[in-house]
Amino acid sequence: MEIGIESGSEAVLKRWNKRTTVEINREAVRVMNELELQIALDFIMFDYGVKMPSVFFLRN
Numbered sequence: 001m002e003i004g005i006e007s008g009s010e011a012v013l014k015r016w017n018k019r020t021t022v023e024i025n026r027e028a029v030r031v032m033n034e035l036e037l038q039i040a041l042d043f044i045m046f047d048y049g050v051k052m053p054s055v056f057f058l059r060n
Contacts, residue, residue, distance in 0.1 A: 003028060004042040012047050 005025045006018050013020060032039045 001032060001037050002040040002042060003032075005029070006042065006044050007047070011049070012044060015047070015049055016044065 003025075004018075006016065006020075007013050008022055008025075010022055013022070029039065029041075
């Protein structure tokens, strides 16, 4: 299953009007893992308003 997480930043999600939150996305991934679904995540790779420290969430 493929889902559009888009970002780990609340600011980016809001700027792109994604109508979701980081917490909702985390819960979606948690549920899919619990159901043992194979998942692929889509992200907005670069955003004009993102500073480098805000992309470090990807390491976690």
